[in-house]
Amino acid sequence: MEIMFGLIQEMSVFAVAAYLFSKTPAFRPLSAGLLKPLDNISVYLFFTAITIMGTYLGLHVNGAIANTRAIGAVMAGLLAGPWMGLAVGITGGLHRFMLGGFTASACGISTTAEGLIGGLVFLWFRRKGQPDGIFNFKTAFATTFISEMVQMAIILIFAKPFSEAWELVQIIALPMMFANAAGAGLFVSIFKDSKNALDSYGAEFSRKALNIANKTLPVLSKGFNEQSAQTLAGVILSETGVGAVAITDRTHVMAFKGIDADHHLPQSNISSRKTLDCINSGEVIFIDGITEHYTCAIHENCPLGSALIVPLVLEKEVIGTIKMYEPKNRRFLGFNQSFGEGIAEVLSTQLMLSKYEEQKRLLTEAELKLMQAQVNPHFLFNTLNTIGAVVRSQPEKAKELINHLSIFFRSNLKRSSETATLAEEIEHIRSYLVIEEARFSDRLKVEIDIDDTLRQVAMPAFTIQPIVENAIKHGLSNILGDALIKITARAEDGRCIIRVEDNAGIWCESGKSRNGIGMNSVDTRIKNMFGGEYGLSVRCLEGSFTIVEIHLPVSKL
Numbered sequence: 001m002e003i004m005f006g007l008i009q010e011m012s013v014f015a016v017a018a019y020l021f022s023k024t025p026a027f028r029p030l031s032a033g034l035l036k037p038l039d040n041i042s043v044y045l046f047f048t049a050i051t052i053m054g055t056y057l058g059l060h061v062n063g064a065i066a067n068t069r070a071i072g073a074v075m076a077g078l079l080a081g082p083w084m085g086l087a088v089g090i091t092g093g094l095h096r097f098m099l100g101g102f103t104a105s106a107c108g109i110s111t112t113a114e115g116l117i118g119g120l121v122f123l124w125f126r127r128k129g130q131p132d133g134i135f136n137f138k139t140a141f142a143t144t145f146i147s148e149m150v151q152m153a154i155i156l157i158f159a160k161p162f163s164e165a166w167e168l169v170q171i172i173a174l175p176m177m178f179a180n181a182a183g184a185g186l187f188v189s190i191f192k193d194s195k196n197a198l199d200s201y202g203a204e205f206s207r208k209a210l211n212i213a214n215k216t217l218p219v220l221s222k223g224f225n226e227q228s229a230q231t232l233a234g235v236i237l238s239e240t241g242v243g244a245v246a247i248t249d250r251t252h253v254m255a256f257k258g259i260d261a262d263h264h265l266p267q268s269n270i271s272s273r274k275t276l277d278c279i280n281s282g283e284v285i286f287i288d289g290i291t292e293h294y295t296c297a298i299h300e301n302c303p304l305g306s307a308l309i310v311p312l313v314l315e316k317e318v319i320g321t322i323k324m325y326e327p328k329n330r331r332f333l334g335f336n337q338s339f340g341e342g343i344a345e346v347l348s349t350q351l352m353l354s355k356y357e358e359q360k361r362l363l364t365e366a367e368l369k370l371m372q373a374q375v376n377p378h379f380l381f382n383t384l385n386t387i388g389a390v391v392r393s394q395p396e397k398a399k400e401l402i403n404h405l406s407i408f409f410r411s412n413l414k415r416s417s418e419t420a421t422l423a424e425e426i427e428h429i430r431s432y433l434v435i436e437e438a439r440f441s442d443r444l445k446v447e448i449d450i451d452d453t454l455r456q457v458a459m460p461a462f463t464i465q466p467i468v469e470n471a472i473k474h475g476l477s478n479i480l481g482d483a484l485i486k487i488t489a490r491a492e493d494g495r496c497i498i499r500v501e502d503n504a505g506i507w508c509e510s511g512k513s514r515n516g517i518g519m520n521s522v523d524t525r526i527k528n529m530f531g532g533e534y535g536l537s538v539r540c541l542e543g544s545f546t547i548v549e550i551h552l553p554v555s556k557l
Helices: 002-022 027-032 037-056 069-080 082-099 104-127 137-158 162-220 226-240 273-281 334-373 377-390 395-414 422-439 464-474 507-514 516-530
Strands: 059-061 064-066 244-248 253-258 285-287 304-314 317-327 419-421 444-450 458-460 483-492 495-502 535-541 545-553
Touching: 002 037, 002 162, 027 037, 027 162, 037 069, 037 082, 059 162, 064 162, 069 082, 069 104, 069 137, 069 162, 082 104, 104 137, 137 162, 162 226, 162 334, 226 244, 226 253, 226 317, 226 334, 273 285, 273 304, 273 317, 304 334, 317 334, 377 395, 377 422, 395 422, 419 422, 422 444, 422 464, 422 483, 458 516, 458 545, 464 483, 464 495, 464 516, 464 545, 507 535, 516 535, 516 545
Parallel strands: 444 483
Antiparallel strands: 059 064, 244 253, 244 317, 285 304, 304 317, 419 458, 483 495, 495 545, 535 545
């Protein structure tokens, strides 16, 4: 029992060492199982120190040492893998060997074996897909207990004379097996608590970051202005619980929420030298309130005592800052310090996305304007010529054509939305086709067959008209016989397929070079709106037909 109590007393030293190590940066990659070369060095040094310390703190018994050396070797293998266990075991074993005694060789071999046993258990849990199983008291206890049994066997095999080895094992076996196993379990329990704390910290950090991202994304999509800054400051204040939050652009305070908001007024010029330094350098500035105190440049009795100033960056340019304050009687938590920096990165990314969305919207508007302006002037001239030709002989026909021309242009100019229904698209091209039928002097026949269930299917505005215009301009107008254009729409395999077919078949020889901006734009806008699996496809039989199919999802406005 004396040996048992002596070894248990050593546990207090190891417990302190384990606790201190769990608070160091080296522990985080170990707990996550993501060791880099430098992390491996720190882990190796720590567990080697524990192994050697276990030898020195041991109790001398019959020319040998009853010790807790196994804890360091087994833990190295169990937590960091077989190579680490082997490295620590060899180092600890060599150290023990150099101390001499009739068990020197046996202890050197057994310490190496113990590191390897821990590593094999590590591999077993990894291959089972249960890496967290190594952070378990029972696992550490059982692994170390078995390792100590192996050590006793090795002592009996290698230590000479056998009679002394047998006598020694009878004395130290049970105390060392139970003390080392309990010590390893204690070690892992301390590590597990720290690991759980880190996981909780990370989960809380992630939750708050996601909350802020969810609450601020709709706000920032409308731009970075004083109104959005006010909302941002309120969200950050409520999620972080700091004393106050301010948001600035490069020259002015855009929003201030929290303590002492009465004299930190929005729209006032930035008066803080530190804030201007942050804007000019793009560096995070932290005034901890201990080694350096925050000094308000506006009010000498301002209760704010510490500050974190983080730049807001958009396309590598600082466009403003996020400032978080704590009052003089409260310390700035490290959590909020790193959190504030993370928030700035999230908001910078969101600003980038909102700018991208704004550019995309402007591009869509520009494309829409282009489509509206793209009405071929030849179409207008041809229409006027047709009207001029029939105005005397068929005044009613001329009146009808003028009316359709008016409807067509009015419809073009009124379309401001980037989306339309199939029914609206068909209605838009009817007047166009009536005019073209008159221009072709009854040579052009138009057939439209639309499934009524698809009339509300959504698509980009100006989807069908460029296709029909292309068929007439580059196809039907170049043939001598009767011209036919058929427009159909049907549902097939969960898609709406709109088909525009002519009987010219000229696309085969002209090919894509004559697609023009109209068809390319239609295809691009459909893919942007619905994804790459939708868009246009063209089939052609020279001299017989050209079929353009528009593939859309059956989604309705």
